[in-house]
Amino acid sequence: MRLDEMKLGIMILQAGCHEAAWRDPRVPANGGVDIDYFANLAALAESAAFHFVFCADSPSVTDEANATIARRSRHDGFEPMTLLSALSSRTQHIGLVATATTTYNQPYHIARMLASLDRLSRGRAAWNIVTSGYKFEAANFGEKELPNHTARYARAREFVGVVKGLWDSWEDDAFVRDKRSGIFVDTNKLHTLNHEGACFSVRGPLNTARPPQGYPVLVQAGASDIGMTFAAELGEVIFTAEPCRENGKRYYAALKEKAHTFGREDNQVLVMPGLVPIVGRTKQEALDKLERLHSYMHMDVLTGVAERWLGFVKDLRSVDLDSLVPDSLPQTNLFQSRQKLLLEVAARRKFTWRQLISYISDSSGHMMVVGTPDEIAQNMVDTFDEHAADGFNLCLATLPDGLKDFIELVVPELRRRGRFRSNYSGQTLRENLGLKRPLNSFTQASMASATAGRPS
Template sequence: MRRDDQIKLGVFLHQAGYHEGAWRDPSVPANGGVDFEHHAHLATIAESAAFHFVFLADHLSVAEPDDASIARVSRNERFEPITLLSALSSRTQRIGLVATASTTYNQPYHLARMFASLDHLSQGRAAWNIVTSGSRFEAPNFGDRELPDHEIRYSLAREFVEVVKGLWDSWEDDAFIRDKQSGIFADITKLHLLNHRGNYLSVRGPLNIARPPQGYPVLVQAGASDTGIQFGAEFGEVIFTAEPSLDTGKQFYAALKARARALGREDDQVLIMPGIIPIAGRTKQEASEKLKKLQSYTHIDVAIGAADRWLGSVTDLRSMNLDSLVPKSLPQTNFIQSRQKVLLDLAAREKLTWRQLVRLVSDSHGHLMVVGTPDEIANVMVDTFDQRAADGFNVLPATVPDGLKDFVELVVPELRRRGKFRSGYSGQTLRENLGLKRPLNRFTQAGISSR
């Protein structure tokens, strides 16, 4: 199917901004992580610019490896995503609401019910960013000594997502007739029990809320290991990935689309939206000064802690000669395998020292960073889109609100001038605005009886 010729845009909402030093910037609210009005302001800015969605990441633990880095980061004071987005649904009208939730340390019934509720509250704007927990500190919070093996986590995730989708299909779209005269509230011929018995999960159903307005909230996926790519090809409708170069982005795009196509999926129903960190200035020098200022705010303990985490916690960077070259390989991690590979490939390609890689991680975490004028940033985005390395981007402002305002006021008009980004919303639901089809109910599609 022909691809839409316009770029899709999401914005990654971090309470301070994506750069590790962001919270120390004078323009950033120090208590932004627990300031609802701050988040509402950011969502309003994005909605006024017709962004497709806001995106919230999540971890089920404090993720830093030691007290030195814990003491200097702001990310450990923030709202739980579904709770925050439920509140934001009342302060926004059209923008999509993407919440991250783990399949490793949640129950399908809970998540199915919460995301269905968010979809109803927002009139069809909810999305689930599906992750398998990737931090070694999450396991002890749920009674485990260590995370399950990477492959087991994905195997569980497949079954988990199928169960959640089945629960969303518990009721047909018109099952709740609410007829006061007859006294019949629900037509039970349109009620379906899941009765799932699998390798990991046992769930009867039905869900005690009506089918979501979108059928299913939009399914987002962010894994890029080989297993993650296959999972995305099977389930993902929006794919969030880190691709710091055009060549690797094109390879990832082609590989994932080919796998999805082999599974019978249409290209325009799997949208690949890599992260981009735009630092915009009216001149190149102004943009560079913004980055230098953020780098000056980033303590070495924070930078090393971030690099350790994104490399999969398989190194002891504090004992390393930081001026030595990064090796081509490290022990395989059981945590975030795709990001370790992205960073090692980048280090090999650029012949980086450990010190340079640590700085790069604190700046971008391995995502594409563009520091320059609005024209330069738009050039990179349009070129990446036109060369089929992306269907859109998840914008990761280095600071908020100023970094987001810079992008909206400087870069968005340039994208519109080139005819590459819309000026308003075309539909009510997130699916409508992304061009994604509303899924049919599995039970009615298969002609299965209710009991």
């Protein structure tokens, strides 16, 4: 059973999630490279008892045309592991979610960095597991093209298995550090992985102790068929894009049912869709905020961002913007599930290209609510109560003002409805999310073997 309180995270980006946010006079234009800016965001979220801050990432410039790159504020940010390591010393309770791709990293590096982040933060680290989806990443790592979608997921599955095995290199109490005897570590509690697979050969062991949480929390955003299976088997927090509640309910039910086939419990797989709330003290104030952002947008950014989310399969500078969006486009090797979602929205709402481009700019396909604190809170509660979400990852249009407004205006409404907490209940991110601490896989195997050898 779920608890009655939803989980809340926040995406921390340069300026905010709206593409025009950096042009708002109240938004610092250099926030992406200012540690104090991010520390302030994390402190604000922590003051409201949010569960985590979430750092998205790509190891490449994500846009194609210089005209788009020139007007976007996304290419001067920190690498997530580095940023969150710094934030670990400036926060005490809030979880720290780092994005790292399985396509252009090695398991040993990621296992070591995340174990270190979990240790630095005293058990607050999480890994957002992604398979690279930007076309320009491949060329940064000596390849011409991204591996195909299926191959990326096959590598990801093996990658995660290796990382978890490396985190289990040492049992929890292996490091005795006994000065009297001179024994620093009990090597009976050391396990060498010796992994040989289709993608990786990794001996191990990891040269750091087991993370405080056992494993940092595993976050994933699976929406394609293969992505949902991956999420159901391995993900603990699932970040989705679901623009309407009915679709969200279907995804929620399907994911939980698929998780059951892997022997997993409902409350150990948390569905947290993205939510874009634009709050005003009146409806008109909220609409005015959105309209102001629209006034800052340039067509080069609008079309460039839409082309990327649709998988770079259509040159939007050459289309009749007032013509209807077609039912289908060539399949992309990039973000397949997002392309499908956006085309479904366009078909359902009978969007022209101009309308779809604007929709992508505002929400990127996430649920968007523009309104009063009561309207936004009630929408969130209804989505939660109708089993379309276990919580939300907030994609606030502007930062820091959007976060301040949400905390001041919406959080009290959620608490008044009994749907969001006032304090942290646990020491680690796992404890605060209600997720179990995993047993060491080698210890489990030894216990199972011992049990099987006992006379009945």
